[in-house]
Amino acid sequence: MIEISQLEKIYSTGKDSMIAVKSTNLTIKEGEILGIVGESGSGKSTLGKMIIGLEEPSKGSITYKGQQLWNKQKYNRVQAGEIQTVFQDPQSSLDPRMTVKDIILEPLLAFPKLERKTKGNKERLLQLIKRVGLKEEHLDRYPHEFSGGQRQRIAIARALITDPSFIVLDEPTSALDVSVQAQVLNLLKELQKERNLTYLFISHNMSVIRYMCERVAVMFKGEMVEIGDTKELFENPQHPYTQKLLSSVLTIQKDEDKQSIVL
Numbered sequence: 001m002i003e004i005s006q007l008e009k010i011y012s013t014g015k016d017s018m019i020a021v022k023s024t025n026l027t028i029k030e031g032e033i034l035g036i037v038g039e040s041g042s043g044k045s046t047l048g049k050m051i052i053g054l055e056e057p058s059k060g061s062i063t064y065k066g067q068q069l070w071n072k073q074k075y076n077r078v079q080a081g082e083i084q085t086v087f088q089d090p091q092s093s094l095d096p097r098m099t100v101k102d103i104i105l106e107p108l109l110a111f112p113k114l115e116r117k118t119k120g121n122k123e124r125l126l127q128l129i130k131r132v133g134l135k136e137e138h139l140d141r142y143p144h145e146f147s148g149g150q151r152q153r154i155a156i157a158r159a160l161i162t163d164p165s166f167i168v169l170d171e172p173t174s175a176l177d178v179s180v181q182a183q184v185l186n187l188l189k190e191l192q193k194e195r196n197l198t199y200l201f202i203s204h205n206m207s208v209i210r211y212m213c214e215r216v217a218v219m220f221k222g223e224m225v226e227i228g229d230t231k232e233l234f235e236n237p238q239h240p241y242t243q244k245l246l247s248s249v250l251t252i253q254k255d256e257d258k259q260s261i262v263l
């Protein structure tokens with residue numbers, strides 16, 4: 001579904017420049033949940049941002065269903081909302097001045113045809129809000145009236161309004177309490193099955209990755225150092241950095257008397 005080839009991102013600030021993502025190749029298959037794991041600053045979010053059009057690649061290419069996503073420095077939006085995203089912090093990603101209804105409908109503004117089709121379809125909005133675990137009366141309220149978990153449910157409904165095929169989930173539960181994290185992860189899993197969605201699931205949390213993902217890619221200092229089936233990678237990590245990531249997870253679990261980090 002997505003082919004990433006020799007993708008690179010260099011950030012320049014004044015005289016300095018740094019390579020956030022180094023010549024990366026990656027295939028994301030239709031209907032899979034692919035995890036991207038790595039410590040803070042390893043380039044995970046930058047990779048996601050290039051796919052959703054928020055950062056322009058410095059080199060390389062990304063194709064979605066065979067079409068280039070970036071052409072001559074312009075992001076190609078012809079996919080009509082097929083690519084969506086959910087960010088980590090629903091507090092800052094939801095506009096506090098907008099009602100929940102307007103927040104959810106907002107992505108449609110970029111796609112007039114879709115907007116016309118969906119706007120008159122109140123039933124669809126109601127189904128969606130209920131499907132993510134909220135109620136009709138929530139539609140006229142504002143983000144600050146909700147808990148963190150509810151706000152993330154609003155963000156998920158907003159991502160689904162354009163009926164996407166592919167969603168970049170960038171640390172979607174990291175800002176939530178542990179028990180709420182599990183509920184939101186389960187909702188995301190159910191939605192993925194029901195709608196045959198493809199996810200790129202970014203997280204620094206190995207337990208969350210193990211729970212959610214069929215395959216996982218490990219990023220270290222901007223490079224993709226290992227990729228494989230989640231089970232195999234957890235049982236038999238090849239790269240020293242992956243081994244280090246995994247050993248730290250086990251230590252935390254042991255030290256906290258088997259209190260598993262998430263689930």
Ligand SMILES: Nc1ncnc2c1ncn2[C@@H]1O[C@H](COP(=O)(O)OP(=O)(O)OP(=O)(O)O)[C@@H](O)[C@H]1O
Nearest residue numbers: 011013020038039040041042043044045046047204
């Ligand atoms: N807009 C920017 N300008 C300059 N440097 C940036 C910018 N965005 C990210 N970087 C740098 O690029 C590197 C990769 O950042 P990125 O946010 O992709 O990492 P990450 O793995 O997602 O980290 P985290 O888990 O903390 O979000 C970091 O060193 C970061 O400081």
